[in-house]
Amino acid sequence: MSFDSLGLSAELLRAISDQGYTEPTPVQRQAIPVILEGRDIMAGAQTGTGKTAGFTLPLLQKLSAAKAGNGQRPVRALVLTPTRELAAQVGESVATYGKYLPLKSAVIFGGVKINPQIAKLRSGVDILVATPGRLLDHLGQKTLDLSRVEILVLDEADRMLDMGFIRDIRKVLALLPRNRQNLLFSATFSDDIKKLASGLLHDPAFIEVARRNAPTELVSQVVHPVDRERKRELLSSLIGTNNWRQVLVFTRTKHGANRLSDQLEKDGITSAAIHGNKSQGARTRALADFKQGAVRVLVATDIAARGLDIDQLPHVVNFELPNVPEDYVHRIGRTGRAGNEGEAMSLVCVDELKLLKDIERVLNKELPKVVMEGFQPDPSIRPEPIPNGRNGGQQRRGGNNSQPSNGNGDKHNRHGAGRRGPASGQGAPGNKPATSRPAHSKPRRRPAQARPA
Ligand code: AMP
Numbered sequence: 416m417s418f419d420s421l422g423l424s425a426e427l428l429r430a431i432s433d434q435g436y437t438e439p440t441p442v443q444r445q446a447i448p449v450i451l452e453g454r455d456i457m458a459g460a461q462t463g464t465g466k467t468a469g470f471t472l473p474l475l476q477k478l479s480a481a482k483a484g485n486g487q488r489p490v491r492a493l494v495l496t497p498t499r500e501l502a503a504q505v506g507e508s509v510a511t512y513g514k515y516l517p518l519k520s521a522v523i524f525g526g527v528k529i530n531p532q533i534a535k536l537r538s539g540v541d542i543l544v545a546t547p548g549r550l551l552d553h554l555g556q557k558t559l560d561l562s563r564v565e566i567l568v569l570d571e572a573d574r575m576l577d578m579g580f581i582r583d584i585r586k587v588l589a590l591l592p593r594n595r596q597n598l599l600f601s602a603t604f605s606d607d608i609k610k611l612a613s614g615l616l617h618d619p620a621f622i623e624v625a626r627r628n629a630p631t632e633l634v635s636q637v638v639h640p641v642d643r644e645r646k647r648e649l650l651s652s653l654i655g656t657n658n659w660r661q662v663l664v665f666t667r668t669k670h671g672a673n674r675l676s677d678q679l680e681k682d683g684i685t686s687a688a689i690h691g692n693k694s695q696g697a698r699t700r701a702l703a704d705f706k707q708g709a710v711r712v713l714v715a716t717d718i719a720a721r722g723l724d725i726d727q728l729p730h731v732v733n734f735e736l737p738n739v740p741e742d743y744v745h746r747i748g749r750t751g752r753a754g755n756e757g758e759a760m761s762l763v764c765v766d767e768l769k770l771l772k773d774i775e776r777v778l779n780k781e782l783p784k785v786v787m788e789g790f791q792p793d794p795s796i797r798p799e800p801i802p803n804g805r806n807g808g809q810q811r812r813g814g815n816n817s818q819p820s821n822g823n824g825d826k827h828n829r830h831g832a833g834r835r836g837p838a839s840g841q842g843a844p845g846n847k848p849a850t851s852r853p854a855h856s857k858p859r860r861r862p863a864q865a866r867p868a
Pocket of ligand 1: 439462467468
């Protein structure tokens, strides 16, 4: 099947062809015609499936087909994303696919100056991509009017809820015109997502392209058992021996990411770390350097890596396993994207055997274990508790207010979501009432372990 049969305009087909795409991915095949028809959709699609083009292309087509009138340029499409990186990437996609169309777009997120964003908004924007916190800042300052929005996209809605954005989302929804098209994308469908969807979507078309928690078949996965203290040595050896040029490496903590990146540099391997404590400028620079091949290794924490879109990323390494098994799936989804083959390996020490078991349970299969020559684990080493597993989730949910642990850097704290009670419960019609639980302990599927960004 080619893109021509989806009903897209010549300008969009040209932009698609410039990208070198020859045929639509499954989510694009399903979503594009339905969105063009004007229906709401609820799409279960993980990152890497081509979902961004799946909503961006029809959105551009619809906006370019009908003008706002009176020479005005109100915001007609709003895309909400959980993280700055994802917002930036969606913004790039809008610019890329819309390059032959006379539409203007803007991306707004926290952690950067607000004034240039205000100027941009004032100049007229058709499509706005935003993270919820900064969007509310603009709305509070009356530098933004959403009363003419025709299409709303919630991208990675599950992650937005996980990050405690439900209150912010509801505030934004209250400011949108009732008559609009809603597109909800989520990798998973928890009860919270279903609740959000039922209040938001009208007669939606359901689209599901990847099984939940099922990493793409194109990613080969392997576990390398290794001693705790020899992981860095093994990583350097794997990179050097295989001559990998572009590797995304995951650590559990920001500190761990910095330390590993420094150590790799000492080993002569160019590297950069990306996490929530880094300024937006530093994060953007690190990502750009990595994409251009100026650094070989990007060391990232889970939340910072969310939304990273790097074409044809061949290798992902779990330097440390994540505390939450679903994050493993998100991590390895960074490779094997849009039909390319990828390789994901996990360096697992004796402390992490329980985490490995949890992951294998979620995957519903055992991962192959391959001991690398010279890195045979020492059987006399006893397991130790994983240091950041003891914080009871405080860093993620609210104990770590001084830093943007949501990987977003928005005024997340000020809006209070996820701080004063179960994020999904407060002020939301039909949701559970707030309970007396502490701010960080949400009564949901996540285990109570810290997930620092
Ligand atoms: P996404 O799931 O939106 O994050 O997209 C994953 C990657 O797939 C991005 O790098 C896109 O550039 C790429 N992509 C999107 N659509 C196609 C397509 N039809 N053919 C090949 N690559 C695509």
